[in-house]
Amino acid sequence: MVLAQTTKEQQQEAKTPLLKLHNVKKYFPIKGGLLKRVQGHVKAVESVSFELMEGESLGVVGESGCGKSTLGRTILGLEEITDGQVYYRDQEIQNLKRHEKKKFVKEMQMIFQDPYASLNPRQRVGDALVEVFSMHTNLSAKEKRDGVVDLLKEVGLKEEHFDRYPHEFSGGQRQRIGIARAIALNPSFIICDEAVSALDVSVQAQVLKLLKTIQEKYNLSYLFISHDLGVVRYFCDRVLVMYLGNSVELAKVEELFETPLHPYTQALLSAIPRPSVHANVKRVSLQGDLPNPANPPSGCPFHTRCPIAQDVCVQSKPEWQEYQPEHFAACHFAGKSILEGADV
Ligand SMILES: Nc1ncnc2c1ncn2[C@@H]1O[C@H](COP(=O)(O)OP(=O)(O)OP(=O)(O)O)[C@@H](O)[C@H]1O
Secondary structure, three states: OHHHHHHHHHHHHHHOOOEEEEEEEEEEEEEEOOOOOEEEEEEEEEEEEEEEOOOOEEEEEEEOOOOOHHHHHOOOOOOOHHHEEEEEEEEOOOOOOOOHHHHHHEEEEOOOOHHHOOEEEEEEHHHHHHHHHHHHOOHHHHHHHHHHHHHHHHHOOHHHHHOOOOOHHHOOHHHHHHHHHHHHHEEEEEEOOOOOOOOHHHHHHHHHHHHHHHHHHOOEEEEOOOOOOOHHHHHOOOEEEEEOOEEEEEEEEHHHHHOOOHHHHHHHOOOOOOOOOHHOOOOOOOOOOOOOOOOOOOOOOOOOOOOOOOOOHHHOHHHHHEEEOEEEEEEOOOOOOOHHOOOO
């Protein structure tokens, strides 16, 4: 309903950023030779900037290998940042001392694609969740058990699931356990890294609904990493598009899908399967593979595959600019249609 959407937008405008990234970089050294000397770097995240509001879902999309997971891990401090700043509630959080980090560990959590990989197959699920409380709280044994039972119910499971082992759960139920673990310590921010990608479509819908319910209840902010643009369109308020470690476009979800400014975003959207009534929509297939992030192209990182690239794109890297209110892109020809130069 239009009225409800407007209200949500107004609420969001009044909110303050929970998380702010400024030119974040993450390089991994490539070591070789007998002496294991550093011979170069994989530039997994080259330059990413955005703000995430309280209660907001920001989608992060882009091809496999464009740096989405590394970005998430760097925000959480699981990877040491190479350059740039990450602010959480206006405090710079990279390079914090161990004891200072502890409070942020509770506030910031992650849900992974494969919760099974992070569950011990020989440990009862209830005990695994109790451990989360043991590490971060001084609750009594009974309080911890009661807390876990409440958590299980909150994510749509039952008390009897406490004593079961991970292999006794379906994929959707395991992801509910992953969600229970993520919300146990009352976080404000959760990174969902391909959290529903491995699930069947109907189970996906249920898990997305659960994520939305707990978001509204606890005013959670999500960074929602996904390769599925359909899911992102349904779930997120805004979308960040990444290419070869760079943020190339950021906009409100409807605006991004209706008027993509960056040629890479246009190509991604044109590749979404459409119902036959839209069969006349032209598809643009990108030529060539994603370049090697250890040896990225000069100038615009997308120029080697861009159908509308000109000399300037080879020579200089386009700046990240706000073209419309809250609609950012990094392209010398932002807004120009790729159909003007593509093999369609
Ligand atoms: N620990 C690491 N050491 C060296 N290179 C790494 C490391 N982690 C990631 N990379 C490289 O960084 C780049 C970005 O990887 P990342 O996993 O962040 O991409 P992604 O967009 O999340 O991809 P996917 O959707 O496949 O998970 C890739 O080239 C990857 O090989």
